[in-house]
Amino acid sequence: xxxxxxxxxxxxxxxxxxxxxxxxxxxxxxxxxxxxxxxxxxxxxxxxxxxxxxxxxxxxxxxxxxxxxxxxxxxxxxxxxxxxxxxxxxxxxxxxxxxxxxxxxxxxxxxxxxxxxxxxxxxxxxxxxxxxxxxxxxxxxxxxxxxxxxxxxxxxxxxxxxxxxxxxxxxxxxxxxxxxxxxxxxxxxxxxxxxxxxxxxxxxxxxxxxxxxxxxxxxxxxxxxxxxxxxxxxxxxxxxxxxxxxxxxxxxxxxxxxxxxxxxxxxxxxxxxxxxxxxxxxxxxxxxxxxxxxxxxxxxxxxxxxxxxxxxxxxxxxxxxxxxxxxxxxxxxxxxxxxxxxxxxxxxxxxxxxxxxxxxxxxxxx
Numbered sequence: 001x002x003x004x005x006x007x008x009x010x011x012x013x014x015x016x017x018x019x020x021x022x023x024x025x026x027x028x029x030x031x032x033x034x035x036x037x038x039x040x041x042x043x044x045x046x047x048x049x050x051x052x053x054x055x056x057x058x059x060x061x062x063x064x065x066x067x068x069x070x071x072x073x074x075x076x077x078x079x080x081x082x083x084x085x086x087x088x089x090x091x092x093x094x095x096x097x098x099x100x101x102x103x104x105x106x107x108x109x110x111x112x113x114x115x116x117x118x119x120x121x122x123x124x125x126x127x128x129x130x131x132x133x134x135x136x137x138x139x140x141x142x143x144x145x146x147x148x149x150x151x152x153x154x155x156x157x158x159x160x161x162x163x164x165x166x167x168x169x170x171x172x173x174x175x176x177x178x179x180x181x182x183x184x185x186x187x188x189x190x191x192x193x194x195x196x197x198x199x200x201x202x203x204x205x206x207x208x209x210x211x212x213x214x215x216x217x218x219x220x221x222x223x224x225x226x227x228x229x230x231x232x233x234x235x236x237x238x239x240x241x242x243x244x245x246x247x248x249x250x251x252x253x254x255x256x257x258x259x260x261x262x263x264x265x266x267x268x269x270x271x272x273x274x275x276x277x278x279x280x281x282x283x284x285x286x287x288x289x290x291x292x293x294x295x296x297x298x299x300x301x302x303x304x305x306x307x308x309x310x311x312x313x314x315x316x317x318x319x320x321x322x323x324x325x326x327x328x329x330x331x332x333x334x335x336x337x338x339x340x341x342x343x344x345x346x347x348x349x350x351x352x353x354x355x356x357x358x359x360x361x362x363x364x365x366x
Contacts, residue, residue, distance in 0.1 A: 042073055045350060049077050052346060057230045058337040060088040060223050062251035065351050069262045069328040074252045080223040080336065081232050091209060093222040093248050094334035095235055097312030099319050100212070100247035101178060103257055104193075105146045105296025107201050108185060109276045112142070113267045116188055119143045119279075126184045132161055139167040142181060146295040147284035150177035171285045171293055173363055175244040182243035194241030204270030205256050210249035212241030218248060223336040225316025230337075233316045245314065251332045258323045258330045261308070281308055281325060290357035300358045309358045311341065313365055320344040322358060342366050 045063075053061055060078040064071065076088035111117045117126070119142045124130055130137050136151065144150045144167050151163040152174040161176060182193050189196045194212035202210050211218075214237035224232040238246040265271025272280070283292035283299055292299040297308040305324055312319035318340030323330025331351045333344050345359045 041350070045347070046075065049343075049347065052343040053078055056337070056339045056342045057226070057228070058335055058339050058343065059226050059230065059232075060092070060336040061340070062088060062090075062092055062094055062332075062334040063347070064251040064255035064332040066255055066258055066262075066323065066330040067328070069259060071252065071255050071259070074255070076251075082226060082230050083232060088223065088336075089221075090252055091221050091250060093209065093218050093235075093250060094319065094336065095225070095312075095314045095317040096247040096249050096254065096319055096334070097245045097314035097317060098175075099249075099254065099310055099312040099321060100243065100245045102296040102308075102310050103197065103201060103247065104178065104182070104243040105280065106257070106260075106272060107197050108142060108146065108181065109272055109280055109295065110200060110270070111185065111188065113273060113276055117142060117184075123180065123184050126188060128187075131180055131183070132163070134163050136163050136167060140177070140180070143284060143295065144168050145174075145177040145181045147171070147293050148173045148177065149285050150174055150180070152176040152180070171287055178244040179242070185243070192241055193243055194246075197241070201257075201270065205260055207249065207253040207256050210247060210253045212246045212248075213238050214248065222248070223317075225314070226337045227316055228338045235317070236314075245312070249334075251334050254321065254332045254334075255330070258321065258332065261323065262325050262328050262330075277325070281306070287361075288357075291361065298358060298361065300356060302354050302356060305354075307356065307358070309356070311358075311361070311364050313341075318344075320348070322348060322352070322356060324352075327352075339366075 059082045060080055062076050064074040066072055074090055076090055076092055078088050080086045080088055080092060112119055121141055122138045123140055124138055140150045148171055149168050151165050151167040153164055154173055154175050156176055186193055197212060222235050224234050226232055260271055263271055264274040264277055280295045282294055285293050290301055298310055300307040300309055307322050307324045309322035316338050317336055319334045321332045329352050331348055333347060341364060348356060
């Protein structure tokens with residue numbers, strides 16, 4: 001008589017099967033030109049990701065995988081809203097949260113290339129009056145903001161903004177630093193940050209579904225967020241752009257940005273030059289044995305390979321991306337759940353291989 005699994009037993013069995021194939025990543029299969037095996041891995045992802053999602057009460061997920069510097073595979077899983085059951089598709093809009101930060105850093109480095117900003121000049125040089133009264137504001141520059149060594153807290157809330165430690169002396173993740181730099185960029189370009197990024201980065205990279213402010217068109221294609229118990233919570237609709245986290249986008253669109261990170265251009269093109277990309281991915285501050293921070297990106301060393309990565313957390317939307325410029329591979333994962341990051345390590349391991357130290361970063365809330 002065939003063995004009958006309970007729902008819980010089936011989900012546990014599926015998770016074990018998913019992990020068992022982690023050694024056979026698409027990276028290794030692509031190198032061996034094993035199209036048949038790659039198709040099997042994709043089929044396995046299509047079968048097992050829904051089981052992982054169901055086990056963690058994650059209603060919807062958007063996934064994009066890059067191989068050889070090209071979009072290899074993209075897929076929407078689950079639903080945009082637990083109750084309406086409208087499916088996640090390739091055009092489903094997610095809140096990217098802090099995945100906005102590397103995109104903004106990229107745009108800032110383009111201004112540096114053009115000679116409009118200096119990485120190491122005090123940001124106060126570009127403002128009509130000091131951002132705050134603390135004299136140490138003179139020590140804060142672009143490099144310190146993008147590497148999270150500015151001395152600012154993550155968020156000041158209702159308290160007056162203050163510098164918590166001497167700028168440049170240690171790592172402390174800060175959204176406030178990005179808002180300071182956003183003000184400088186807006187003053188230099190004489191444009192709101194959402195319009196500047198649209199013209200200089202999003203449109204040239206054909207990230208046509210992406211915006212730092214809400215679009216009316218999103219109403220019919222945006223996902224809702226969900227709390228830990230699966231209760232739907234509508235996505236916020238930003239009216240003003242924030243360099244720290246207002247990006248609304250799709251997994252496919254964000255993959256186009258990762259692909260740009262793997263190439264190089266000229267000063268007068270939308271793509272950063274080789275020198276700028278190398279500076280962006282150069283360690284600015286060491287975090288631990290495996291992790292550093294560059295300009296906008298977290299940096300990871302794994303088995304002789306270098307990866308750049310970031311996570312996003314808007315409460316009921318969680319996201320993760322990691323890629324390698326040298327290996328020309330990467331992955332984007334967007335979820336519409338407060339539980340979303342719980343399954344990202346398994347998906348990343350399956351798609352690009354390895355157990356990544358980035359998932360041990362202290363600020364990631366599973």
